[in-house]
Amino acid sequence: MLRESWYTLRRMAGRGNAERSLTQEIDFHVEQLTKKKIAEGLTPEEAARQARLEFGSTVSVREEVRAAWGIVWIDSLWRDLFIAFRQLARNPAYTAAAALTLALGLGANIAVFTVIHHLLLRPLPYQDGDRLLILRNFDQRQNRPSLRYSVQELQKLRAQSASAAELAEHHVMNFTLLGNGEPETVPTGIVSANFFEFLGVKALYGRTFLPGEDQPGADPVIVLSHHYFQSSFGGDPSVVGRKLRMNDRVHTVAGVLPPLPDYPAKVDVYMPISSCQSRSSQGLRENRRARLMDVFVRLKPGVDPALAQAEFTAISRRQRESNPGVYPAHEQWGTLSTPLLDELSSAARPTFLMLFAATGLVLLIACANVANLTISRSLKREREIAIRSALGASRGRLLQQFVVEGMLIAIAGAAVGALAAYATMGLLTQFAARFSPRAYQIEMDSTVVLFAFGAAVLSAVFACALPAWRTPSDLTASTREGSAAATPGRSRSRTRGALVCAQVGLSAMLLVGAGLLLRSFVNLIQVEAGFETDRVLSMTVNPNWSHVRDAEAFRKFFETMLDRIRQLPGVSSAGVGAKVPMNQRLPTSRTFLIEGQTLNPESQPLLDLSVASPGFFTALGVKITSGRDFTPADTPDSPRVAIINQRFAARYWPGQDPVGRRLSLNNGRDWITIAGVVGDVRNYGLDREATEELYLPFAQNPAGIFVVVRTAGDPHAMERALRRVVYDLNPEQAVSAVRTLEELRSENLAAPKLTTSLLVLLAALTLLVTVAGIAGVAALSAGQRKKEIGIRIALGARPTQVIATVVRGELRMVLLGLALGLGGAVAFSRFLSSFLFRTAPTDFLTLAGCLALLLGVSVAACVIPARRAAIVDPLQSLRGD
Amino acid sequence: MGKSTTEVLQGTLDLMILKALSLQPMHGWAIAQRIEQVSAEHFSVNQGSLYPALHRLERKGWIDSEPGVAENNRTVKVYRLTRLGRNMLAEEQDSWRRNVAAVARVLEAE
Numbered sequence: 001m002l003r004e005s006w007y008t009l010r011r012m013a014g015r016g017n018a019e020r021s022l023t024q025e026i027d028f029h030v031e032q033l034t035k036k037k038i039a040e041g042l043t044p045e046e047a048a049r050q051a052r053l054e055f056g057s058t059v060s061v062r063e064e065v066r067a068a069w070g071i072v073w074i075d076s077l078w079r080d081l082f083i084a085f086r087q088l089a090r091n092p093a094y095t096a097a098a099a100l101t102l103a104l105g106l107g108a109n110i111a112v113f114t115v116i117h118h119l120l121l122r123p124l125p126y127q128d129g130d131r132l133l134i135l136r137n138f139d140q141r142q143n144r145p146s147l148r149y150s151v152q153e154l155q156k157l158r159a160q161s162a163s164a165a166e167l168a169e170h171h172v173m174n175f176t177l178l179g180n181g182e183p184e185t186v187p188t189g190i191v192s193a194n195f196f197e198f199l200g201v202k203a204l205y206g207r208t209f210l211p212g213e214d215q216p217g218a219d220p221v222i223v224l225s226h227h228y229f230q231s232s233f234g235g236d237p238s239v240v241g242r243k244l245r246m247n248d249r250v251h252t253v254a255g256v257l258p259p260l261p262d263y264p265a266k267v268d269v270y271m272p273i274s275s276c277q278s279r280s281s282q283g284l285r286e287n288r289r290a291r292l293m294d295v296f297v298r299l300k301p302g303v304d305p306a307l308a309q310a311e312f313t314a315i316s317r318r319q320r321e322s323n324p325g326v327y328p329a330h331e332q333w334g335t336l337s338t339p340l341l342d343e344l345s346s347a348a349r350p351t352f353l354m355l356f357a358a359t360g361l362v363l364l365i366a367c368a369n370v371a372n373l374t375i376s377r378s379l380k381r382e383r384e385i386a387i388r389s390a391l392g393a394s395r396g397r398l399l400q401q402f403v404v405e406g407m408l409i410a411i412a413g414a415a416v417g418a419l420a421a422y423a424t425m426g427l428l429t430q431f432a433a434r435f436s437p438r439a440y441q442i443e444m445d446s447t448v449v450l451f452a453f454g455a456a457v458l459s460a461v462f463a464c465a466l467p468a469w470r471t472p473s474d475l476t477a478s479t480r481e482g483s484a485a486a487t488p489g490r491s492r493s494r495t496r497g498a499l500v501c502a503q504v505g506l507s508a509m510l511l512v513g514a515g516l517l518l519r520s521f522v523n524l525i526q527v528e529a530g531f532e533t534d535r536v537l538s539m540t541v542n543p544n545w546s547h548v549r550d551a552e553a554f555r556k557f558f559e560t561m562l563d564r565i566r567q568l569p570g571v572s573s574a575g576v577g578a579k580v581p582m583n584q585r586l587p588t589s590r591t592f593l594i595e596g597q598t599l600n601p602e603s604q605p606l607l608d609l610s611v612a613s614p615g616f617f618t619a620l621g622v623k624i625t626s627g628r629d630f631t632p633a634d635t636p637d638s639p640r641v642a643i644i645n646q647r648f649a650a651r652y653w654p655g656q657d658p659v660g661r662r663l664s665l666n667n668g669r670d671w672i673t674i675a676g677v678v679g680d681v682r683n684y685g686l687d688r689e690a691t692e693e694l695y696l697p698f699a700q701n702p703a704g705i706f707v708v709v710r711t712a713g714d715p716h717a718m719e720r721a722l723r724r725v726v727y728d729l730n731p732e733q734a735v736s737a738v739r740t741l742e743e744l745r746s747e748n749l750a751a752p753k754l755t756t757s758l759l760v761l762l763a764a765l766t767l768l769v770t771v772a773g774i775a776g777v778a779a780l781s782a783g784q785r786k787k788e789i790g791i792r793i794a795l796g797a798r799p800t801q802v803i804a805t806v807v808r809g810e811l812r813m814v815l816l817g818l819a820l821g822l823g824g825a826v827a828f829s830r831f832l833s834s835f836l837f838r839t840a841p842t843d844f845l846t847l848a849g850c851l852a853l854l855l856g857v858s859v860a861a862c863v864i865p866a867r868r869a870a871i872v873d874p875l876q877s878l879r880g881d
Numbered sequence: 882m883g884k885s886t887t888e889v890l891q892g893t894l895d896l897m898i899l900k901a902l903s904l905q906p907m908h909g910w911a912i913a914q915r916i917e918q919v920s921a922e923h924f925s926v927n928q929g930s931l932y933p934a935l936h937r938l939e940r941k942g943w944i945d946s947e948p949g950v951a952e953n954n955r956t957v958k959v960y961r962l963t964r965l966g967r968n969m970l971a972e973e974q975d976s977w978r979r980n981v982a983a984v985a986r987v988l989e990a991e
Contacts, residue, residue: 007940021948021958025909025932028957032910033928056927064933068940 008069022065026058076397077404084405094377098370099412101769102459105366106410107417108359108762110444110452111424115432116356117451118442119348124341125260125441127200128298131165132340133305134264135295135312137333146336148291151284153319157295160315163308165300168198169293172265173276176544176734178245180232185542185734186246188222189267190276196223196257198298206240206255214272216280221254221272222246228268229256248546251275261437263344264294277545288326297337309337328591328601348435350834351755357831358510358762363459365506365766368499369773370409370463375496376780378468399469406464407457414456418444434751467495493809496777500810501817507763507770508821508854509828514763515846516832517756520839524752527837530681530690531581532621533741537715538580538708539722540737547730555636555702557729562613562707564725570712575616577695578609578704581683581741582748587691594652595662595671607648608691609665613698617678619710620741627659627676634675634697641675641697648692649677663694672696685748687837708741715740755835767854771861778810779865789869790876799870806869807862814858818851825850894934896977899962899970902944906961908951909935935960943969 030051037047055061088095123129135157138146148171149157158167169192177186192198193215196208208223224239233239243250251271273279284290299308312335320327327333378385389398422444433439541561548554558576565574589606599605614630617623625646634641642663649658662671680690698704711718719738726735739747782789785806792802829841839846894916901907901915912935913928938944943966949959962970 007942022932024955024957026929028908028951028955029910029913029928029932032952054928056929058929061929061932064930065936068933068936 018069022062026055026061030055030058076400080401080404081408083401084408087405088408091377094373095409097772098373098409098464099416101366101370101373102410102413102456102463103416103420104765104769105359105363105417106414106452106455106459107420108362109356109455110414110418110448111421111428112352112356112359113451114421114425114444114448115348115428115439115442116352117445117447119352119432119436119438120345122441124344125201126340129340131299131301132199133297133299133308133337134340134343135297136336136338137291137316138336139333149293149295150288150291151279151293152286152288153291153316154293154295156319157312157315160318161297161308161311163299163303163311164297166194166198166298168192168195168296169273170195170264170296171279171292171294172267173278174542175246175269176542176546176732177269178732180244183544183732183734184232185540185736186228186268187266188246188276189265189270190273190279191270193272195270198296201257201260203255204258205237206253208255208257209270209272214274216274218272218274220249220251220275222251222275223254223270224256225268225270226257226259227262227266232268246271247277247544249275259440261344261440263437266437288323296340305337305339309335312337344438345436348432348438351435351751352432354832354835355755355758358513358759361506361510362762362766363455365503365510365769367459367463368503368506369769370459371467372496372499372503372773372777374464374467375492375499376776379492379780381468395469399465402465402468403460405468406460409464410456410460413459414452418449418452431751431754493781496781497809497813500774500777501813501820503770503773504814504817504854504858505821505824507766508818508850509825510759510763510766511850511854512821512825512829512847513832514756514759515850516829516836516839516841516843517752517759519843519846520836521752521756523838524686525749527682527686529581529686529745530622530679531741533745535711535713535715536619536621536708536741537711537718537722538583538706538737538739538741538744539735541576541705541707541726541733541735543705544730544733547732551702555699558613558698558702558707561725561729562615564729565707565709565722566615568718568721568725570718570721572710572712573615573618574707574709575613575619576698576704576707577613577616578611578706579683580706580708580744581620581681582685582744583706583737587684590665592694593664593668595664597652606692608693610693610695611698611701611704612643612695613704616698616708619708620681621710622681623679625677625679626657627674629676630695630697630699632699635699638700640670640672640700642672643676643678643695644674645678645680645690645693645695647680647690648694651692686745687752752835752837767857771857774810774814774858774861775865778807778862779868781810782806782866782869786869793870799867802870803863803866806866810862811859814855814862818855818858821854822847822851894930895938896970896973898931898934898938899943899966899973902960902962903967903970906949906959908949908957908959910951910957912960938966942966 033051033055034044034047037050038044040047042050124132126132135149136146137149137153149169154167154169157164161167171190173188173190174185175188177184189195191209191214193209193211193213196203201208203223204226206223209221212218213221222244224233229235229239237256239253240255242253244253245251246269257270278284297308299305316333316335320333385398389395425442425444429439429442432442541558543554543557548557562574562576565571587608590609592605592607593599612630614632614634617629624643626649627643630641630643644658652658653661657677658674659676661674663674664671678695681693682688682690683693684691707722709715709718709722722738723735726733789802789806792805793799825847826842833841897916897920898912901912901919904915907915909931913931916931935944939946939960943963944960945963946958946960948956951957
């Protein structure tokens, strides 16, 4: 077998040689035979004739020899390719239309598949990634966000779990890094020494942490993340061994990491827990409520994740039972373990699966459209096909011919589509990065190429080959009729009608989906966010803990800074707070008491704690609706006051003014008087309702690092001056995240905006394709009925009547398609509901608008070609053909 | 009937080619002459059908070929029996003899 394939290959490679040597053999043989006959006494002519007779047909001998070479099918493939090229070149309009339509469908799918492949399908770049879990505390009854772990809880877990092979911890702190240009705030991952070994990550340069480097007294070392290494050290490996100062301690750079997902958080630097003073402090180690650590577990091989989950839950239950003071009885804390792969991709999954469904629809529509083009074209080729089949081409051979033609078109389409996808990959990667830390891995690799090829083959078969293929009985009929002007075969026009119907239906679904997202997006940008974004700058000032050592220093530092900022020309107000809108991850949830009210613990009486200084609300443009704002008269020594938002007020004092009422955050030891009520602010994203919020005055509760400044002119023009104020106060103080609120707002809107734009773009392009398809079918059937139209007009029918008869069939299919598409859209739109903001999946206006649009353009696409056929001179169309 | 004859013939033709080449390497024309002589024109086939058979045998690896020089300096393929071909010929000859003997016994048994 092997030898025979080798032989075939050699013959193919040396094709010219083999052919030449065969010719020599045969010629020589015939010559010798002729000579022999002459020697026997025949005349040269007679000898040549007899030699030919005796030898047999040289043509068929050659054919048989070639068959023995085993390359016949390759021969016929070459022939088919040649014929296909010629056929396609002869009909450039069809070829270009089909290839471009498929390019749209295939390109969209290739682009979205590339993202899905790298975000959702590929294994994690960690060792045994499928056995890694992240653990969270979560309340089984109440709808509170899940919590991280405290040191005590982590230690119990480490001591008691039998199913975990290894545990690792991680949390983020911001430190000021000195020794590399301007002081810089670096988000730092505080990890156990085994963290990188646990993930199976090796250092790119230097090393990661050694066992024991997280123990008290170890030498301070840090590891740089790849992006920080690139951006701040220019990718120079000599950074390994350099000393950098972070908060009073000199740390040695031990190594640099390779590119990795920004997970669990995007940090610049990693340090072992012993280097972090707060993590090592006794207070943190003993406080069971200080839950700030992410805990990761590698399961022992073969451990069932469900059993492990049960074990973790049991450990957490034992801890609750032995510490009743820390875990209130009405809270039912359990443990939630999530596979790391889900954790890294869960945010991206719905969006990209939805986009994949949409691009799937686009490809179906494109295929239906090309199928219709192919049918129209094959009608014109019927005689060619019939003759070839009469001359002995088998059905298989004909099908092979159509598949080859289809493959040429589809591969051209896939190539154009892949190029377009490649061109948009940068944009798409940025988009994907909003959903998953794995986006940096996105590239068009061999799997993507394989996917593109597979999709191209399927499109070739369904859009090009099958529609062109005719059964022998069709062919006999068409040769007998002998004329292209004959009425189209009924089964074919039925197929065309069904394809139009399918295109309209699928387009309707896509259009409705895009319409719903668009309407939802319009609702989102019109939402009342509760703050003004015009000319407001926010910046983050993470205090340098070496200089700001206690709460009093913290208060003084910020109050001095704000005083100086307010004196800058062009600043109209400034304040500091614990939150800046749309820059938050999770709301806090604090229990509290209200004087004179008994709160039902079952109803989740939790508040979201905030801090604001005087000027904070003014700078943000948040309205005081009752009572007063904080003033400089609120000092650490004045009576304790708070401001609540309207939502909070409406829940606990419905219809009353809460100003002057009191509440407590520490179980009744201290009481705080409500001084005012402010409007609700959507702190956690425009699509999230405001929480029940309580603001404490910064002076009485110095916490919060977000400075907001309202300016008279361009806010960014103030940036230098603001930084100078900070550096004048302390040259070793870092300033970060200087953004206008408008920028934060567009950042928040970017993901829905891009999703919506993508879907609207796809819907618009497919609408174009569909309309072109309908118009093509209508023009073809009007063209085929030219004679009939001529007769009708000659007999006195008015053009409008004629048009109506001609387009009736197509219109029926359009209407049927619309009805089916509407049904499909309603059936599937509930899958969209998680993407919709204040828009029902069956929003009447959207549905009606989309259907009206589709109906309008479809009718136009039917009527215009028919009208053109109806206004021709009847004599001309009767005479023609 | 006709079909089975050609099948027999094809097998026989292969065998005759191998037998001819077992004497010495030779080109197509020489093989044809040799077969004609030996079979005393019992098998009159189109001489052209020799070539598909040769190429088939070459593909199977029973014979191989190299360019050679024939009468009046013509370049032409010269075929040669391979070791595999020699073994196959011996095997085929054996089975042929066994078949002939068996058929003879059947026909002569009375």
